[in-house]
Amino acid sequence: MGVTEAQDLRAQIEALQARVEILEENAPEDRLALGVMSGDLDYVMAAFIVALGAAAYDMEVDMFFTFWGTAALRDPQKSVQKDALGKMFGAMLPNSAGKLPLSKMQLLGLGPVMIKEIMKKHGVKSLEELLADAAEFGIKIYVCTMSMDLMGFKKEEFIDYPNLEYVGVGTFVDLFSRAKQCWFM
């Protein structure tokens, strides 16, 4: 093989390296991004059950809570000073994970009580226990600041959670751009 042929091979390898690099940069990471907009007990629980399932298979999981979903992260023990509108919203929306309604069969409040009883009977964890597990698995929770503004929620009234951040929609875009899967519920 002559020098020109060797140079040609080298050039082809370099071209391939550049293409592989682009593929690697754009390849989705082993991450799951969940946008939780629903504030219904059944959907929030489903989000955590899937999140924990994915984390058990070593996926990185990011959960972005927005709109009604943010109410699931309020701590009923914490109270904050608010203006009239904030107080009204605060009173109308659930004050914690324990107070979320069901999307179906709410039955004037009986539905969630029944579902929780049945879950307990079948050894399914409560939302509060799922949250504790999520913290242990290193699942990251992001709270949408625009939603907090709209609903008059303050950082001081959210639960203590090791990996919780207050972010804008740009962070969510960044999270799902890198994720293998993202869904919004």
Place this chain on the structure above:
Amino acid sequence: MGVTEAQDLRAQIEALQARVEILEENAPEDRLALGVMSGDLDYVMAAFIVALGAAAYDMEVDMFFTFWGTAALRDPQKSVQKDALGKMFGAMLPNSAGKLPLSKMQLLGLGPVMIKEIMKKHGVKSLEELLADAAEFGIKIYVCTMSMDLMGFKKEEFIDYPNLEYVGVGTFVDLFSRAKQCWFM
């Protein structure tokens, strides 16, 4: 070209092969995974219409039915022995695809009747026909066993479908990890 240069080229090619192999292993397959949690006629129909559309374009389609969605797969002709709670749930939830409510304009039961009439008029298939098509296209249906436990549903009361499996959330995680797209509705 000397021996060292040839060895160098070979080493570079091998390094590239290893990187391409990793990319290939992690590349999403041509699969669509649908998590059907809603038990509303409109959402379940949308799931099947998209599933059949994807199958027509040669995508593999996996449908995971959970929570309220499982009720869409019950066969009204089959009855099973249940305890009191199971009986109650069985009676409160739709007993088949034909009994699903609408997410909007339910109108005390008139909405679904109207929608079905209009769909027929426009040559849109009914949910029962979509299910038959899905079976023919080889679309796989997975029923969430945790949801079955919660709602007291037994395997014996589900429809006959050639590709139906009863699975846990881990299977769903595996399905969507390999899929090109997954959504949850």
Place this chain on the structure above:
Amino acid sequence: MGVTEAQDLRAQIEALQARVEILEENAPEDRLALGVMSGDLDYVMAAFIVALGAAAYDMEVDMFFTFWGTAALRDPQKSVQKDALGKMFGAMLPNSAGKLPLSKMQLLGLGPVMIKEIMKKHGVKSLEELLADAAEFGIKIYVCTMSMDLMGFKKEEFIDYPNLEYVGVGTFVDLFSRAKQCWFM
């Protein structure tokens, strides 16, 4: 290095090129596909806020409006001749983005009024303004023709939007097959 070794290297490079080509062909594009089935103000707004966020990060965004979602794109100033069923549906469904209900706290119509007041106060854009921004960012809107048929909607009653197309479910499948992420809400 002899001639056979050079030929061998060349063959290996060619094999790699073929594999990289397949990876490149199947690599998802930097696109976001959103299926908007919900006709609720909060979900449609969320779709546009995410769409604009993604567009700001230079992603291409395709929005497919189907079922109840199509009502958000009606122009209240435009009226068309319809048969009895079409008139009834036309009257029952919102006639524009400005008339969408909320998924929660509808409060007999008070909810949307309140939310809009609060959004204005916090400098959050209205749905009409988000639509104008979407047009400017080149976000493409697709309207599901099957849904139009079902609801008796005519092309003539939809808003003027620079990038609006009337398409079937096959187009949606094509859009999400190429997208990095797709979700359905």
